[in-house]
Amino acid sequence: MQSHAKTIARRVTPVPAAALRLFLALMLGLGLALAQVVAAHAQGAPASFAGLADKISPAVVNITTSTVVAAPTQNSPMVPEGSPFEDFFRDFMDPQKRGEGPRRSEALGSGFVISEDGYIVTNNHVIEGADDIQVEFFSGKKLEAKIVGTDPKTDIALLKVQSDTPLPFVSFGNSDLARVGDWVVAMGNPLGQGFSVSAGIVSARNRALSGTYDDYIQTDAAINRGNSGGPLFNMDGQVIGVNTAILSPNGGSIGIGFSMASNVVVKVVQQLREFGETRRGWLGVRIQDVTPDVAEAIGLKDAKGALVTDVPEGPAKVAGMVAGDVIVQFDGAPVADTRDLVRRVADAPIGQAVKVVVMREGKTRSLSITLGRREEAEGEGPAAGAGPAAPVEPTSADLLGLTVSALTAEQAQELGLPGATEGLAITKVDAASEAYTKGLREGDLITEAGQQKVATIKDLEDRIQEAREAGRKSLLLLIRRGGDPRFVALTVAE
Structure with a gap:
């Protein structure tokens, strides 16, 4: 072992001191550069969020809303008028005398200030139906807010408060x-x-x-x-x-x-x-996504774009669009799918012509379409009494462990909801059901099923059947309770 060590020592060529220093300097520089690259791509959690919280807290607000709702009538005992027990049951069931008339119901939410002059953003469902809106700031200051405008489609509302001093606010990012x-x-x-x-x-x-x-x-x-x-x-x-x-x-x-x-x-x-309202562009077509088999059948290289299924009276029909066209470009940019098209049309200016490229019979055609306003188009419903009479709708049904009924104006008032609210009211929940286990209760409201609005019992029955036919095991329901939405998936297997 000693001989071998010596042999190795004899084979080592001495390195000049200057060259050695240069080598070490280069290695040190390379090491620092690598460390910076690693740090840039593998940053850990911030040491603290306290600085950020201090910066943004003054612009965040608590929102309390209230509205007058009808006196509760559910679960009241049936006592004949004039009975000697009438006063006893009234005092026992309603010791605070709330049943003597309408009462005020409160709800809580959050929001944030976006300008020093008092504009505040929140959810539409936080302030929907409210007749009094109070905003509390981080400092404890409270101000009354007025509604500037709402957009139920994105669940956004804009409020305004009057303040004697400029308010702290935050900005939107990308x-x-x-x-x-x-x-x-x-x-x-x-x-x-x-x-x-x-x-x-x-x-x-x-x-x-x-x-x-x-x-x-x-x-x-x-x-x-x-x-x-x-x-x-x-x-x-x-x-x-x-x-x-x-x-x-x-x-x-x-x-x-x-x-x-x-x-x-x-x-x-x-x-x-x-x-004070939204103004979205309107093309005036009914569309669906282009599936691979549809793309092959019509000669498209890729399953992209939006397939036009119907062209009612509107801007697109005036410009010459027909059912069967595939919209492949809108305003100079490719169209990925129906969702992409709908959002871009909505953002486009109303009353201005845009270039729309469609694929028709294997060839592209350019159309110039002057967009209308979607809100006005959606407000134009069929004339009263037009069309065949609707079938009689059952008043209630037992589905998915729930007893549901179409929401009436009276029920909406009891739940503190606007009279125009649509959905299915849950009037009973089977205690042994999956729905009960997942937290659904009497008084909850089903507004969507399978990401589609439901207003009638048939709507829900159709969504259940569609889920089963598609081979899905569960159906996603949008539940509202006290104005707060949440999704719940319930099994639909037969």
Whole structure:
């Protein structure tokens, strides 16, 4: 072993000191560069969110709404008028005398200030039907708010308060820059507990729940009832989403929350601020996605674009569009699918001509279409009494462990909802059912099933049948309780 060591020593060529110093300097520089690259691509969690919370808290608000609802009548004992027990039962069942007339019902939510002169963004469902809106600031200051405008399609509302001094506010960021895995912070008033901060990451992008213009950011930051309307911040303190809904089997946060992307919200807020209402473009067609088999049948290379299934009276028909056309470009950019087209048409200016390229019989054609306004088009319903008489609708039905009935104006009033609200009221829940286990209760309202609106019992029956025929095991229901929405999946297997 000693001989071998010596042999190795004799083979080593001495290195000049200057060259050695240069080599070590180069290696040190390379090491620092590699360390910076690794740090840039593998940053850990922030040491603290305290600085960010201090910066943004003053612009986040708690919102309390109230409205007058009819006196509760459910579960009251049937006592003959004039009975000697009448007063006893009235005092026993309603010791606070609430049943003597209408009462005021309160609800809680969140919001955030977007300008020093008092414009505030929240969810539409937070303030819907309210006749009194109170805003509480982080400082404890309280102001009354007025509604500037609402957009139920994106569940966004714009409020305004009058303040003697400029208000702290936050700015919107570009939600398209948010990446899956980025840190985010949610602020609001969860479960009425007051100002609260929760942190998480962006779990997914471009989620669509039930609306035409949905573009939700999914996050695992804790979002609960009362967080609705509150902001979702990036690490620069910019609002990249408005916390709107959660997916939960029990009504509490399980790490699946949804925030409407700021790039959708900004456009809505701008229109509400300028006009007090939304003004979306309208093409005037019925469309469906292009499937691979449809693409092959009509000679399209890729399954992209929007297939026109019907062209009623409207801008597209005037321009010469026909059923069977495939819209492949809109206003100079390719169309990916129906969702992409609908959102871009909505954002396009009303009353201005846009270039629309369609594929027809294997050839492209360019059409110049002057867009109408969607809100006006949707307001033009069929004339009263037109069409065949509708079949008689059953008053209630037992489905998925639930007894449901079409929501009446009286029930809407009892639940503190606007009279025009549509949905199915849950009047009973089988205690042994999956629905009961997942937290559904009497008084809840089903407004959507399978991401489609339901207003009648037949609507729900159709959605159940469609799910079964498609081989799906469950059906996603959108449930509202006290104005707060959440999704619940129920098994539909026969």
